[in-house]
Amino acid sequence: MRWGAVLLLVIITLGMLTFGLRITPIFTALLGFCLAVWRFRRLRLVRWIALLLVIAATILGWYVPFHEYADRVEYLSRKKIEGPNTFSTIELAGIWTLNIGMAAGGWLAGFREVAAETLLLAIPGPNERQWASDMPMRSPKVRRVLAEMLREARRSGQTDYKLRKYRIGWSYNPRHESIRTALALNPFTITGHAIKHGDRWLLKLRGTVRIEYSRKYKLMLFRSLRGRKIVIDEGLFWVLQERGWFFPYQAVWTWSVWSDDPRLEDLNSVYRGWLEKLLFWLMF
Known part of the structure; x- marks a missing residue:
């Protein structure tokens, strides 16, 4: 150690x-x-x-x-x-x-x-990279979209319904959102199918996010006690993309959720990790 x-x-x-x-x-x-x-x-x-x-x-x-x-x-x-x-x-x-x-x-x-x-991003690979995980469910924004998808499927009268596309964006506000989810998925596009099994529905979901750096975006981390902005300038990493040192790709998230999953009833709670809880405590 x-x-x-x-x-x-x-x-x-x-x-x-x-x-x-x-x-x-x-x-x-x-x-x-x-x-x-x-x-x-x-x-x-x-x-x-x-x-x-x-x-x-x-x-x-x-x-x-x-x-x-x-x-x-x-x-x-x-x-x-x-x-x-x-x-x-x-x-x-x-x-x-x-x-x-x-x-x-x-x-x-x-x-x-x-x-x-x-x-x-620093490792050459395919244009699509897969994540089999329901991590997006940590975000109340995602859960609210899935609840709307479920209502849409029930109204359709079909037993195998292709869900329409939804696009979700985040503002990185720790009061209302999971920063962990926002950092990984912003912006996030969700599609999928709803399949009826008796009285229940199974949502089979696919979410995508483009992983690449922007030329102009800057993320301010905090201000020093002297008032200096401490930022991450994505444009510096964009330079590496242009020079062939980074390899942009599309991240594909796949997961399934049943209509009676209790998370689809809780549309407002934010699931936070330890650092998010600490930041929330310090800020609010």
């Missing part, structure tokens, strides 16, 4: 350096060094000095990583205006590494689906 953490910190440090950060990697390098030498008694003094340096640097310069990241993103965003071909191989590698870091961070935070979608 300890050496696994050390390896992860080494990879993170190298990724930061590749992205163009120069001060922030010192934090992770010192922390990795502390973990690596912690059990060596002969290096007891060295490890305590390194640990104290990490603590002191964190207390005195906790804001530095955010502002250094923001400076780098702003520089690369300005360069993007000149066109994808103006980026050097090192800069492209840094952005590619940032994408992998986002996927890893998303996975650890409980946003597994968008983490997997993000990671797969």
